[in-house]
Amino acid sequence: MPLIRKVRDTATIASPDLLAITEMFKSGTADERWVAARAAYDIADSAKVLGEALARERDARVREAIFTSLARISTTECVELVLPFLRSDEAALRTGALDALRAMKVVVVPYLQRLLADSDSDVRLLACELARSVPADEATRRLCALLDSEHEPNVCAAAVEVLAEIGGAEALPVLARCEERFRATPFLAFSIKLVADRIRSQSPPLSV
Amino acid sequence: MVFSETKRYYVDRRVVERMIATGSGSFTSYFARLRSDTQGEVEQFVNAFTVNETYFYREEHQLSCLTKDLLAARLRIKSRRDAIRIWSVPCSTGEEPYSIAIWLLENWALVDDHEIEIVGSDIDTAVLEQARSGLYGKRALMRLSPSLIDKYFAQTELETWKILDDLRESVTFTQVNIMEAAETRSHGQFDVIFCRNVLIYFDDASRRIAAENLFENLAPGGFICLGHTEFMSRISPLFEVRRFADAVVYQRPIGTNADD
Numbered sequence: 001m002p003l004i005r006k007v008r009d010t011a012t013i014a015s016p017d018l019l020a021i022t023e024m025f026k027s028g029t030a031d032e033r034w035v036a037a038r039a040a041y042d043i044a045d046s047a048k049v050l051g052e053a054l055a056r057e058r059d060a061r062v063r064e065a066i067f068t069s070l071a072r073i074s075t076t077e078c079v080e081l082v083l084p085f086l087r088s089d090e091a092a093l094r095t096g097a098l099d100a101l102r103a104m105k106v107v108v109v110p111y112l113q114r115l116l117a118d119s120d121s122d123v124r125l126l127a128c129e130l131a132r133s134v135p136a137d138e139a140t141r142r143l144c145a146l147l148d149s150e151h152e153p154n155v156c157a158a159a160v161e162v163l164a165e166i167g168g169a170e171a172l173p174v175l176a177r178c179e180e181r182f183r184a185t186p187f188l189a190f191s192i193k194l195v196a197d198r199i200r201s202q203s204p205p206l207s208v
Numbered sequence: 209m210v211f212s213e214t215k216r217y218y219v220d221r222r223v224v225e226r227m228i229a230t231g232s233g234s235f236t237s238y239f240a241r242l243r244s245d246t247q248g249e250v251e252q253f254v255n256a257f258t259v260n261e262t263y264f265y266r267e268e269h270q271l272s273c274l275t276k277d278l279l280a281a282r283l284r285i286k287s288r289r290d291a292i293r294i295w296s297v298p299c300s301t302g303e304e305p306y307s308i309a310i311w312l313l314e315n316w317a318l319v320d321d322h323e324i325e326i327v328g329s330d331i332d333t334a335v336l337e338q339a340r341s342g343l344y345g346k347r348a349l350m351r352l353s354p355s356l357i358d359k360y361f362a363q364t365e366l367e368t369w370k371i372l373d374d375l376r377e378s379v380t381f382t383q384v385n386i387m388e389a390a391e392t393r394s395h396g397q398f399d400v401i402f403c404r405n406v407l408i409y410f411d412d413a414s415r416r417i418a419a420e421n422l423f424e425n426l427a428p429g430g431f432i433c434l435g436h437t438e439f440m441s442r443i444s445p446l447f448e449v450r451r452f453a454d455a456v457v458y459q460r461p462i463g464t465n466a467d468d
Contacts, residue, residue: 002321003375004291005378068416126276
């Protein structure tokens with residue numbers, strides 16, 4: 001029979017320390033930087049080193065590992081380090097930052113309001129996506145507030161898409177007002193109608 | 209593993225089962241037992257939460273893809289001296305790694321030209337014991353033809369079949385938590401990984417970690433097969449999507465040697 005069994009060497013490799021990963025990020029190969037990025041989550045005070053490395057890193061694979069380690073450490077410092085990348089010109093970096101922030105869950109909640117009110121509509125649009133990771137009541141309240149004042153149809157569409165998944169009957173009056181405001185933007189009015197119908201079919205009537 | 213509010217009944221039922229099994233009169237006393245890991249309760253608790261239902265030749269189209277496309281792609285870039293390594297994780301009670309072995313013996317013309325190492329791993333030690341025993345009921349064999357059952361199994365009781373010793377002894381079974389890099393790394397790199405229907409139970413953060421661990425466990429150019437409802441592109445950008453006639457799988461790009 002060609003099938004074989006092998007006993008493998010299970011010796012573990014010592015993990016690098018903060019000094020070592022700092023050096024690996026500065027002068028290591030892409031493989032060494034990947035190792036540093038993956039080890040960093042378990043090393044005290046490594047968030048700053050990860051943030052600095054992320055700003056310099058050009059290898060998409062290493063960036064991904066840095067984002068994951070920052071998401072695993074998941075402190076406000078990590079959120080602050082990742083947030084600037086939501087404004088990156090590179091789509092991959094913006095997406096990586098968004099995914100990392102989403103994985104940080106509750107640590108991101110205090111930042112959500114500020115992001116939804118950002119002067120950059122692209123950031124507001126991404127912030128709608130971020131709302132998926134916060135508690136549904138909180139997310140619904142914040143997205144509804146955004147819909148009542150947002151002038152950019154694409155941002156509204158992003159908020160409506162999230163509300164399609166998490167929204168309850170309390171979102172219906174807000175959706176109706178938004179639909180009225182954007183009557184001249186058929187794609188948005190259409191998606192609002194679909195989402196409102198969906199919420200209505202799934203929600204008990206609001207008590208008066 | 210992540211259980212949302214809608215899975216509360218599932219969690220409740222398993223906690224109650226463990227309370228009964230350990231003779232705990234209240235949740236407080238059971239929780240104290242769990243926290244102190246009395247008589248290995250943490251392992252028993254984890255075992256109670258894992259989903260272990262499977263059968264031979266499940267998602268056969270991926271096995272077809274393995275012999276029609278994936279192995280040929282691997283052989284184009286790997287040394288003939290190196291064994292072909294295939295990892296089934298999680299392997300539950302062993303149906304998947306044994307299916308891979310039987311499929312290769314039955315369907316791959318080059319099977320005798322290469323050394324093939326198949327490893328089955330799971331976090332649940334109880335299912336690993338079952339896998340090592342190689343005993344299966346009628347339901348697990350439902351997708352196998354009578355001739356395959358005759359060829360690779362011996363009936364031991366009315367409704368129980370045992371996989372032949374030669375085959376049973378050719379698959380290695382190990383315990384692993386795919387969230388723990390120290391555990392996954394010790395398994396080395398594989399040409400093909402079958403990791404089906406487990407990532408769906410993880411939250412976003414855990415999926416990213418598991419994906420990076422599995423990435424390290426793939427040889428550059430190696431393939432990972434997920435369950436039909438799972439999409440690696442929604443989990444991690446590390447892998448490239450490869451569409452073959454029988455299945456969509458994910459590949460570690462050839463020019464990456466991250467953990468070497």
